[in-house]
Amino acid sequence: MLIKRRFLKEMQCGRFDVEMASQGSKSRAPRNRTISIDAADADHYRRYLEDTKNCRVIEGDAFEELPKLPIGRFDLLFADPPYNLTKSFGKEKFAQTSDEAYVAWLDSWVSLCVPLLKETASVYICGDWRSGAAIQRVGSIYFKLRNRITWEREKGRGATANWKNAAEDIWFFTVSDDFTFNLDAVKQRRRVIAPYRENGKPKDWDEAGKFRDTHPSNLWTDISVPFWSMPENTDHPTQKPEKLLAKIILASTNAGDLILDPFAGSGTTAVVAKKLGRKFVAIESDEQYCLLAAKRLEMAETDKSIQGLADGVFWERNSKKLATDKLR
Numbered sequence: 001m002l003i004k005r006r007f008l009k010e011m012q013c014g015r016f017d018v019e020m021a022s023q024g025s026k027s028r029a030p031r032n033r034t035i036s037i038d039a040a041d042a043d044h045y046r047r048y049l050e051d052t053k054n055c056r057v058i059e060g061d062a063f064e065e066l067p068k069l070p071i072g073r074f075d076l077l078f079a080d081p082p083y084n085l086t087k088s089f090g091k092e093k094f095a096q097t098s099d100e101a102y103v104a105w106l107d108s109w110v111s112l113c114v115p116l117l118k119e120t121a122s123v124y125i126c127g128d129w130r131s132g133a134a135i136q137r138v139g140s141i142y143f144k145l146r147n148r149i150t151w152e153r154e155k156g157r158g159a160t161a162n163w164k165n166a167a168e169d170i171w172f173f174t175v176s177d178d179f180t181f182n183l184d185a186v187k188q189r190r191r192v193i194a195p196y197r198e199n200g201k202p203k204d205w206d207e208a209g210k211f212r213d214t215h216p217s218n219l220w221t222d223i224s225v226p227f228w229s230m231p232e233n234t235d236h237p238t239q240k241p242e243k244l245l246a247k248i249i250l251a252s253t254n255a256g257d258l259i260l261d262p263f264a265g266s267g268t269t270a271v272v273a274k275k276l277g278r279k280f281v282a283i284e285s286d287e288q289y290c291l292l293a294a295k296r297l298e299m300a301e302t303d304k305s306i307q308g309l310a311d312g313v314f315w316e317r318n319s320k321k322l323a324t325d326k327l328r
């Protein structure tokens with residue numbers, strides 16, 4: 001366990017307290033909407049986190065907090081753990097390790113989550129191409145493997161002697177064969193390219209808006225990483241987009257269900273859960289990220305919008321306006 005903990009410490013991404021502390025005075029472009037915490041906000045959001053009625057973001061180490069959670073109560077586990085990468089955040093360096101050590105580390109927290117899940121629960125674990133094999137291996141010990149979603153995240157550093165990495169994988173498992181999948185909630189609305197008709201009537205498409213609701217695939221090319229002009233953006237270095245969480249939460253849970261995120265970061269899972277009327281427990285070891293999550297949760301009390309999800313529909317990029325114009 002000690003080795004696992006030490007490894008974890010090296011792996012932990014995101015200690016950028018120094019940057020965070022100075023954010024209040026950081027000058028940003030006028031259209032930059034990045035959410036930040038300044039010294040005056042911090043106490044307010046610390047108190048907000050203590051109020052468990054508002055949110056259950058637990059500041060702590062997942063290895064210590066998971067065993068305290070209730071058994072068999074969670075409907076969804078979404079985990080976006082540190083990947084097996086060497087990464088620097090401010091002064092901190094995070095070291096890539098061997099595949100075997102990463103497998104052992106994954107197993108050490110996945111095994112703590114297993115008893116917390118309902119028989120009908122779903123599990124999503126994020127990784128890049130290097131950690132994917134380990135995630136598949138460990139997840140398959142405890143769960144039924146259903147799919148691997150590949151998210152084209154567009155942004156990525158160009159390599160000189162390799163292919164630029166612009167994708168992440170999200171491995172989808174379920175505890176049993178009895179699980180929730182709300183297909184209609186995650187269909188993608190696309191412009192009609194092949195307007196087939198049957199007996200003169202449109203086949204599966206809407207004549208007025210010229211769109212079709214299509215089955216969502218495991219290749220997600222319509223979600224950008226949060227960037228500075230988006231209202232959801234924070235300075236967390238690996239923040240997931242709200243739209244990505246919205247697809248997963250809408251597909252795999254129902255209103256009122258309980259969601260677990262053991263590596264909460266800036267709180268994206270918690271925020272989207274709240275916006276969509278689900279309950280959540282999110283664990284994050286870094287206080288500054290917990291405060292960002294608290295601020296986002298407070299914002300979500302008045303603003304439930306999720307970029308890319310409009311009128312309860314995931315629209316193909318740039319197609320909502322076209323469809324709406326046709327309806328005018």
Ligand SMILES: C[S@@+](CC[C@H](N)C(=O)[O-])C[C@H]1O[C@@H](n2cnc3c(N)ncnc32)[C@H](O)[C@@H]1O
Pocket residue numbers: 008011012013014015060061062063080081082083236238239240241262263264265266267268269283284285286289
């Ligand atoms: C990949 S980031 C998650 C980002 C998150 N999905 C978001 O949208 O902001 C992983 C997070 O796990 C946290 N973390 C690492 N080890 C942890 C541990 N043992 N317990 C709790 N949190 C941990 C890191 O501080 C980091 O914020």
